[in-house]
Amino acid sequence: MAKIQVKQLEALTADDGGLTLREDGGIVGRVRVGQRGITVLFRFEFKLNGAKRDQALGSWPKKSLASIRAERDRLRVTVSEGINPTAAKKAAKIEKQAAIEATIAGAKRLAAENLTVADLFVEWLKDGVARQDDNAELIRSFTKDVLPSIGKKSLRGLTEKDILAMLRTVRERGVNRYVVSLFADLNQMLAWGEKRKPWRGLMIDGNPANLVEVKKLLDHDYQEERDRILTVDEIRELRDIFERMERDYAALPPGQKYSGIRPLERKAQLALWICLGTLCRIGELLKAEWRHIDLSKGTWFLPAMNTKGHRGMRQDHHIFLSTFALRQFKELHTLTGNTPYLFPATNHTGHVDLKSISKRVGDRQEQFKKRSKPLSGRRNDNTLVLSKGTNGDWTPHDLRRTGATTMQELGVTLEIIDRCQNHLLGGSKVRRHYLHHDYAKEKTEAWRLLGERIDAILATDNVVPINHNTRLSADLG
Numbered sequence: 001m002a003k004i005q006v007k008q009l010e011a012l013t014a015d016d017g018g019l020t021l022r023e024d025g026g027i028v029g030r031v032r033v034g035q036r037g038i039t040v041l042f043r044f045e046f047k048l049n050g051a052k053r054d055q056a057l058g059s060w061p062k063k064s065l066a067s068i069r070a071e072r073d074r075l076r077v078t079v080s081e082g083i084n085p086t087a088a089k090k091a092a093k094i095e096k097q098a099a100i101e102a103t104i105a106g107a108k109r110l111a112a113e114n115l116t117v118a119d120l121f122v123e124w125l126k127d128g129v130a131r132q133d134d135n136a137e138l139i140r141s142f143t144k145d146v147l148p149s150i151g152k153k154s155l156r157g158l159t160e161k162d163i164l165a166m167l168r169t170v171r172e173r174g175v176n177r178y179v180v181s182l183f184a185d186l187n188q189m190l191a192w193g194e195k196r197k198p199w200r201g202l203m204i205d206g207n208p209a210n211l212v213e214v215k216k217l218l219d220h221d222y223q224e225e226r227d228r229i230l231t232v233d234e235i236r237e238l239r240d241i242f243e244r245m246e247r248d249y250a251a252l253p254p255g256q257k258y259s260g261i262r263p264l265e266r267k268a269q270l271a272l273w274i275c276l277g278t279l280c281r282i283g284e285l286l287k288a289e290w291r292h293i294d295l296s297k298g299t300w301f302l303p304a305m306n307t308k309g310h311r312g313m314r315q316d317h318h319i320f321l322s323t324f325a326l327r328q329f330k331e332l333h334t335l336t337g338n339t340p341y342l343f344p345a346t347n348h349t350g351h352v353d354l355k356s357i358s359k360r361v362g363d364r365q366e367q368f369k370k371r372s373k374p375l376s377g378r379r380n381d382n383t384l385v386l387s388k389g390t391n392g393d394w395t396p397h398d399l400r401r402t403g404a405t406t407m408q409e410l411g412v413t414l415e416i417i418d419r420c421q422n423h424l425l426g427g428s429k430v431r432r433h434y435l436h437h438d439y440a441k442e443k444t445e446a447w448r449l450l451g452e453r454i455d456a457i458l459a460t461d462n463v464v465p466i467n468h469n470t471r472l473s474a475d476l477g
Contacts, residue, residue, distance in 0.1 A: 004029065009060055012038050027057070027072055044072045046079050055085040115202060117158060118151035120193050128192040132308070133354070141182055145170050155193070156202040160211035167217055174370025176218045183214045228394055229402040232457050234386040235276070239458055241384060242269050261383060264364070267343060268357050270332045275399040277325035277451055279407075279421050281308055282396040283354040288342045295333065298326050307422055317422040320444040322451025358396055368393040406453055412446045420446055 004023045012019075017033035021040065029040040042057040055075055057068045075085045121142055125135055149166040150158065163186065171179050187209040193199030194207045230238070245263035252260045275282055284306055292301040302317040309315070321329065336342055341351040362369065364384035374380035386394060400421070407417050419439050 004065065006065055009040060009065070012040070014038070025069075025072060025076070027069065028054075029060070042068045044075050044085075046076070048079055048082070048084055053084070053086075055089075113154075113156060113202070115155050115198065116151060117153050117155055118147055120155055120189060120199055121147065121151070123199075124189045124192055128189070138185060141178075141185065145182060146186060154202075155199060156204075158203075158208050160208045163209055163212050164217070167212070167214065171217050179217060180214060183209070183212065187212075226395070226398065226401075228392060228398045229405050230386065230394060230398060231391070234391070234394075235402075235454070235457050237386050238272075238384075245383060261381065264360060264384070267332065267335055268360055270328045270335075271343065271357050272361075272396060272399060273328045273454075274325060274332075275396050276403050277322060277328065277454055278319050278447065279400050279403045279417075279450075280319065281400060282357055284308070286343045286354050286357065287351045289340050290333070290337060290342060291340070293329060293333075293342070295326065295330060300329075302422070309424060313424055315422065315424060318438070318440065318443075319420075320440065320447050322447045324451030324454050325447065361396060362393070365389075365393045403450055407446055407450050410446075410449045410453060412449065416442050416446050419443055 002023070004021050004027070008021075012031055014033045016031045016038070019031040021029040021031070023029075026045045027042060028045050029042045032039050032041060039062070040060045042060065042063075043054045044057050045052065045054045047053070057063075057071045057075075060068065063071075078085050078088055125138070129135060129138065131138060146166065149169065150162050153162055163183075167179055167183060170182060187207070190203070190207045190209050194203050242264065245261065246266075249257065249260055249263050271282065271285055274280065274285055278300070280302070284302055287306055288300070288302070292303070293299075294301075298321040300319040300321060302319065304314040304316050307314045307317055319325075332342060336344055339348055343352045344350070345352050360379065361384055363375070363379040364381055366374075366380050367382050367385060367389060382389075384394075404417050404421060407420065408414070412420075416439065420443050
């Protein structure tokens with residue numbers, strides 16, 4: 001049987017469609033005529049275990065005759081070894097796919113082994129933590145201090161030394177409390193990862209944060225739980241500072257006002273007096289809406305979603321405004337009553353940042369901040385330092401504590417004070433389920449006594465002794 005020649009193939013015409021060409025060695029070609037012209041489909045015919053079989057070799061002219069014969073020769077070797085070329089082709093395909101899958105699995109394994117602290121943070125935010133502020137503070141603090149320092153660090157290689165170095169850098173800013181809270185958040189994230197795949201496999205030596213003794217990084221006199229309260233003299237001093245700064249600034253000639261020391265904004269002053277007179281948290285006040293304030297009835301409703309507490313444990317709160325507190329709200333209403341929020345943001349799309357007033361108060365007590373340099377665009381003075389700093393710095397939250405302590409001095413029972421502060425009281429679930437007295441009368445009286453006490457303090461320059469005849473009777477508890 002003669003060899004098939006290239007010239008023979010090139011001479012084929014449409015009339016040759018269906019013609020079969022054969023060549024020694026099992027090569028068989030069938031002529032096809034189609035839209036793309038004439039093609040010859042070649043296959044290799046062979047016997048294996050007594051049965052006739054065939055295997056495609058390709059088509060001419062897409063493949064040359066030489067390539068087709070080389071493929072036939074390769075298949076003949078496979079057949080001579082007793083292997084079915086079709087099965088061998090499937091096996092090769094399977095092996096190739098297995099190799100690809102092994103490469104992908106290896107890449108995934110390598111990627112998993114190199115997951116970073118930042119990768120864990122992303123997953124933790126998505127599935128592991130849900131703070132009341134939609135994790136805004138977590139994102140801010142980690143973006144500012146954690147991720148730039150250890151975010152790119154492989155979780156497998158993260159050590160307590162890495163965490164300590166990061167915390168020391170933060171500590172240099174003199175923010176003990178922030179160091180504690182930042183470390184607590186980082187520890188919470190790592191503990192979450194330690195219990196779950198793939199993070200668990202990367203922390204084979206455990207959570208590195210467990211080896212960090214954060215207290216050793218803090219000032220020796222740092223107290224994690226503040227107990228600062230403002231004295232009677234300091235309450236009056238704060239009032240005097242506000243009045244003096246406003247008076248001095250108003251007296252400046254127009255050309256000097258820009259460089260003069262501006263007083264704390266009046267809205268911020270009112271916020272501080274409201275914290276003192278209602279025992280509210282500054283954050284609860286800054287997100288309050290006018291629709292929840294009834295100036296005619298002297299009430300303020302705080303929906304559970306605006307209060308502090310763990311998910312599912314927050315509760316609605318009603319504050320009955322004393323004459324003192326109501327006076328602050330009425331003045332504030334003249335300033336922001338045309339907006340939905342008591343303290344609207346500059347763009348009026350929501351409320352101000354919940355830390356804004358705390359920052360303003362802190363910025364005006366610079367001597368306690370231990371800042372390496374003044375903060376750009378912020379106040380950096382000591383205009384709100386009280387008692388020449390002998391009692392330490394003070395915060396808006398300290399006013400809440402001051403008001404509660406004043407209530408205690410006035411004879412208000414601890415249970416009523418807790419209710420005025422909207423603390424979730426203990427006791428069995430049965431008691432909490434069945435006992436629903438709202439203590440409105442008792443709380444109203446407590447706030448009245450507090451407001452009268454504050455008014456008395458601010459009305460004189462002398463220390464006002466507490467008249468114990470005004471104490472609440474025991475049965476109000």
